[in-house]
Amino acid sequence: MELRGERVVLRPAGNGDAVILDRIVREPAVARWWSPPDDYTDMLAVTLGTPGGEVVGAIRYDEETDPEFRSAGMDIFLTTAHHGEGLGTDALRTLARWLIGERGHHRLTIDPLAANTAAVRCYTRLGFRPVGILRAYQRDHRSGAWQDALLMDLLADELT
Template identity: 50%
Template sequence: MHQTLYGTEVVLRPPAPDDVPRLAAIRSTPEVRAIWRGGDDLVKAVTEDLADPDVTTLVVEHAGRVAGAVQWGEERDPDYRHANIDIYLDPAVHGRGLGTDTVRTLARHLITDLGHHRIVIDPAADNTVAIRCYTKAGFRPVGIMRAYERGPDGSWHDGLLMDLLASDLTEH
């Protein structure tokens, strides 16, 4: 079982089956659905026998309420070892610094407790709000990944690869 992590404003904890309806409601908001789509992973994230062993999902809580989720995975090859992060939050809590606190808290855990030297995150290239959030957490742009992901309309869209090194985390 994964441990609970404490940020300044958020608590990141393992998901429970009771979290699925609230997370599904957040994922169904137009702002979140436009990026995350789908939803089968919600059940998989909280059902042990269906969980993806390569992805760890944590519920983001703020003020005792479910505010979203954050996921991380890792490349285990020692010559390329690093971790990656994905996050979504309820639009009702956007603009409060919770995304930055969540990403910073998880990055600190991945670097300090799990020994990763590099973390990557890959927002849509036109997602200026997410890019600003990740920059505040210490991530830096690496480059544009052309035609990186398919959008809801079926067309391909660019992504921005960003990374954070262990030494960058200490600066923040």
């Protein structure tokens, strides 16, 4: 599977991507929001949209396949060298279009930490709306303290 956005390509992350993705997730501005995953092979590598493009991050999704609750969740991280360039928005929009158009989901969710205002702004630009605060939702892997998250959702016809 390869998904092409305007400026990024999403492709399955392979074992060869683990070193660079692990380095990215440990960058201080990324590590503030992400703990290093045990395995990157359940993610899609976010690459610059050129042949053999540079790996700049990863995106993942999960699906609820019960027909009565059909929906999907997403999450993303990018290297700080490319923050603020719109690559995250492009990657999320690309994955959202695939989840809605090809996988048949009518609703998408994302749950950034409430303090991650840059992520919340990005998701809002795509059309995600706040649903509510998930209190003491995620344990900070550095301090052990519980942190609140903001549950956001997007209906299929709201994707910008």
